[in-house]
Amino acid sequence: MYKSKSGHLAKEDGQNYIDFARxxxxxxxxxxKKFPFQQVxxxxxxxxxxxxxxxxxxxxxxxxxxx
Structure with missing residues (x-):
């Protein structure tokens, strides 16, 4: 799960958003491609x-x- 700990966008928060988007x-x-829920x-x-x-x-x- 992705959540920032503060309201400020820190460098690691930015990386979390990139990872989340990916x-x-x-x-x-x-x-x-019809992969099962659990595999996804x-x-x-x-x-x-x-x-x-x-x-x-x-x-x-x-x-x-x-x-």
């Missing part, structure tokens, strides 16, 4: 709640493609 991209890619969870540092939000977003994108 994990979201990786999760989206794996979900589009293991491959990223996302918690289940964050991953479920990414799943909803990927499903919305898929629905827009078929409309």
């Amino acid at each position: 994990d979201i991209k990786v999760a989206k890619y794996l979900l589009r 969870l293991d491959a990223t540092n996302l918690n289940p709640k964050e991953l479920s939000m990414v799943i909803k977003e990927v499903r919305k994108e898929a629905n827009y493609q078929y409309e």
